[in-house]
Amino acid sequence: MKGVTIEDVAREAGVSRQTVSRAINDKGEISPKTKAKVLAAIQQLGYTPNLQARSMVTQRTSTIGLIVGDIANPYFSSVARGLQDIAGQHGYSVFISNTDENADVEHQALKTMAAQRVDGIVLFSHELAEEKLIAFANTYRPIVLINRAVTHPNIHLMAVDHVDGIRQSFTHIWDAGHRNIGMLSPVQSEGFKNSRRLNAFKAEMKQRGLSIENKIFPAQSTFDGGHAAMLALLKAQPDVSAVICYNDRMAIGALQACRETGRSVPGDISIVGFDNIRVSGMVTPPLTTAAVDRYELGRVAVESLLKLINDDELSLAPRVIPMQLVERESVTVAPTQVLVN
Amino acid sequence: MKGVTIEDVAREAGVSRQTVSRAINDKGEISPKTKAKVLAAIQQLGYTPNLQARSMVTQRTSTIGLIVGDIANPYFSSVARGLQDIAGQHGYSVFISNTDENADVEHQALKTMAAQRVDGIVLFSHELAEEKLIAFANTYRPIVLINRAVTHPNIHLMAVDHVDGIRQSFTHIWDAGHRNIGMLSPVQSEGFKNSRRLNAFKAEMKQRGLSIENKIFPAQSTFDGGHAAMLALLKAQPDVSAVICYNDRMAIGALQACRETGRSVPGDISIVGFDNIRVSGMVTPPLTTAAVDRYELGRVAVESLLKLINDDELSLAPRVIPMQLVERESVTVAPTQVLVN
DNA sequence: GTGAAAGCGCTAACAT
DNA sequence: ATGTTAGCGCTTTCAC
Numbered sequence: 001m002k003g004v005t006i007e008d009v010a011r012e013a014g015v016s017r018q019t020v021s022r023a024i025n026d027k028g029e030i031s032p033k034t035k036a037k038v039l040a041a042i043q044q045l046g047y048t049p050n051l052q053a054r055s056m057v058t059q060r061t062s063t064i065g066l067i068v069g070d071i072a073n074p075y076f077s078s079v080a081r082g083l084q085d086i087a088g089q090h091g092y093s094v095f096i097s098n099t100d101e102n103a104d105v106e107h108q109a110l111k112t113m114a115a116q117r118v119d120g121i122v123l124f125s126h127e128l129a130e131e132k133l134i135a136f137a138n139t140y141r142p143i144v145l146i147n148r149a150v151t152h153p154n155i156h157l158m159a160v161d162h163v164d165g166i167r168q169s170f171t172h173i174w175d176a177g178h179r180n181i182g183m184l185s186p187v188q189s190e191g192f193k194n195s196r197r198l199n200a201f202k203a204e205m206k207q208r209g210l211s212i213e214n215k216i217f218p219a220q221s222t223f224d225g226g227h228a229a230m231l232a233l234l235k236a237q238p239d240v241s242a243v244i245c246y247n248d249r250m251a252i253g254a255l256q257a258c259r260e261t262g263r264s265v266p267g268d269i270s271i272v273g274f275d276n277i278r279v280s281g282m283v284t285p286p287l288t289t290a291a292v293d294r295y296e297l298g299r300v301a302v303e304s305l306l307k308l309i310n311d312d313e314l315s316l317a318p319r320v321i322p323m324q325l326v327e328r329e330s331v332t333v334a335p336t337q338v339l340v341n
Numbered sequence: 342m343k344g345v346t347i348e349d350v351a352r353e354a355g356v357s358r359q360t361v362s363r364a365i366n367d368k369g370e371i372s373p374k375t376k377a378k379v380l381a382a383i384q385q386l387g388y389t390p391n392l393q394a395r396s397m398v399t400q401r402t403s404t405i406g407l408i409v410g411d412i413a414n415p416y417f418s419s420v421a422r423g424l425q426d427i428a429g430q431h432g433y434s435v436f437i438s439n440t441d442e443n444a445d446v447e448h449q450a451l452k453t454m455a456a457q458r459v460d461g462i463v464l465f466s467h468e469l470a471e472e473k474l475i476a477f478a479n480t481y482r483p484i485v486l487i488n489r490a491v492t493h494p495n496i497h498l499m500a501v502d503h504v505d506g507i508r509q510s511f512t513h514i515w516d517a518g519h520r521n522i523g524m525l526s527p528v529q530s531e532g533f534k535n536s537r538r539l540n541a542f543k544a545e546m547k548q549r550g551l552s553i554e555n556k557i558f559p560a561q562s563t564f565d566g567g568h569a570a571m572l573a574l575l576k577a578q579p580d581v582s583a584v585i586c587y588n589d590r591m592a593i594g595a596l597q598a599c600r601e602t603g604r605s606v607p608g609d610i611s612i613v614g615f616d617n618i619r620v621s622g623m624v625t626p627p628l629t630t631a632a633v634d635r636y637e638l639g640r641v642a643v644e645s646l647l648k649l650i651n652d653d654e655l656s657l658a659p660r661v662i663p664m665q666l667v668e669r670e671s672v673t674v675a676p677t678q679v680l681v682n
Numbered sequence: 683g684t685g686a687a688a689g690c691g692c693t694a695a696c697a698t
Numbered sequence: 699a700t701g702t703t704a705g706c707g708c709t710t711t712c713a714c
Binding site: 049074 | 396412413418421425435452624
């Protein structure tokens with residue numbers, strides 16, 4: 001970087017540094033004439049204000065941090081895009097950091113953002129211990145925390161309504177007449193104790209008087225996992241007529257399992273995914289799935305963050321982001337089902 | 342942010358600011374005892390060094406910029422991930438900015454990065470006028486420019502070998518006995534004058550003595566575009582036996598077109614994609630396609646960038662990133678072809 | 683309307 | 699081994 005400073009501009013324009021500063025920031029009175037002179041000098045020297053130096057005095061960096069599990073995951077990258085667009089419109093640059101959902105890495109990412117003095121942080125965190133998150137929030141503000149409930153004055157909560165997503169999916173297949181319903185769920189792990197989606201499924205089943213006995217098949221939440229779990233479900237429940245999957249990757253694996261075992265989707269079995277990943281519209285049959293507008297999520301997250309940044313006292317109520325069911329072709333009415341209700 | 346500074350730590354530990362600095366940066370002699378004392382004070386106060394302030398004096402921000410077309414595009418997000426991982430290992434944070442391949446936005450992104458005083462920039466740029474890029478490079482260094490040839494001492498060139506990718510694809514289907522070969526290409530536009538992939542295809546055809554007359558069908562480089570172009574190709578060349586597509590999205594659209602018109606892939610027609618996007622392994626049939634290791638690309642790009650950052654004098658020779666053909670199931674030997682050669 | 687002085691938080695260079 | 703001085707590039711405050 002060529003080291004042209006405000007001093008150089010001042011000399012070139014024959015004014016003081018302050019005058020240059022005034023010309024740049026358009027505040028404080030300055031005669032149009034000198035302003036033009038300064039601007040010309042800036043142009044000629046190719047001067048770019050040093051934001052770092054500015055932030056030393058303004059205590060604002062015009063920078064925000066986004067911490068995600070993995071930017072290569074389309075879910076996060078869409079959120080990132082929405083966030084960046086709005087941030088950019090407001091003159092903010094954004095740092096992005098990946099955690100792979102590892103507690104230590106999450107902690108480290110937070111510290112780095114703080115060291116960079118970002119003006120605010122949008123955080124996806126599953127693994128970092130609550131007390132550490134709170135300890136951090138005690139020294140930093142504001143944080144927009146997504147899909148996790150940690151109460152703290154410096155943390156603004158925002159969550160996608162997964163429960164409602166499952167409810168919509170369930171209602172959709174229920175209304176199509178399905179009664180023998182299964183679910184492909186993830187395996188419960190250390191850092192993943194309670195799946196809101198699984199619990200929502202259980203609640204829906206219970207509410208309709210359906211037993212969940214032998215209806216829930218856990219596996220890795222991947223294509224292969226979905227494939228294996230579907231095979232298991234098919235074996236245990238040959239008559240299953242509709243399956244709700246934890247996510248689209250599992251659903252696509254399930255599609256594959258159906259194909260291999262000679263079942264037609266949705267002819268023999270209806271399948272519903274969750275997430276609406278890019279592939280979902282391209283598989284055969286195109287997948288019906290519950291979706292969040294991820295770009296919108298990113299947008300909403302920064303907008304709140306920006307408000308929080310601009311008002312130290314502000315505290316926002318937790319915000320719920322709705323889901324919608326994207327109806328494609330993997331669900332149809334139950335074939336020869338006797339409607340019980 | 343709680344404003345605890347090096348001064349506070351110094352007071353707490355009963356030493357000078359400089360001593361605190363020494364304890365933090367582990368350089369310059371310092372007695373283990375005082376160092377421990379300082380570290381304790383840091384711990385107690387929850388002090389985080391202000392990187393902005395540090396960079397004012399070191400003239401280094403520990404920050405790099407990545408400018409891509411669209412982070413929501415899996416291609417770029419994978420590159421980003423590779424880049425971030427390596428950058429992170431070296432203590433660098435990364436700013437990411439999207440351009441949507443718009444010249445003005447690209448220019449703006451560059452200026453913003455410069456204003457943030459990032460230590461280096463990895464740039465994907467198609468649209469920015471060459472003279473503007475050069476003008477920028479005159480004031481900023483280093484830049485790693487990917488997939489575009491602009492010669493400048495401050496710009497290090499890095500390009501994926503698309504020509505070789507097409508060559509491999511072509512050779513693959515040629516060796517499988519195909520002779521009636523078509524291509525689905527993008528439409529030539531303002532900012533997109535010469536497709537290296539299309540030119541490579543033409544070259545391969547010519548070299549084998551094949552005419553390109555009525556064999557190249559342009560469309561939007563999307564799923565729908567591929568679908569439409571394939572329909573057109575099928576109409577013009579009912580006997581086409583293999584098709585090379587500009588990218589996987591077009592290839593998947595082509596798959597769909599084949600399905601609709603009752604052609605089996607690869608039974609009747611072999612199809613080759615380009616890019617190896619995530620979906621490609623999941624469609625039916627799984628797509629044979631030319632791939633770059635995108636994570637690797639990001640990795641290699643930062644590694645060069647870091648070298649350049651650490652040596653003002655260094656200048657690196659242009660670097661070519663190889664492609665590999667990922668052989669899946671959309672290509673098979675030509676059915677009833679008379680081998681001419 | 684413009685300039686001079688002070689200082690943001692830190693480290694490099696030079697004392698001690 | 700530790701402290702003191704100066705200054706990075708900018709804006710804020712207060713003179714003029």
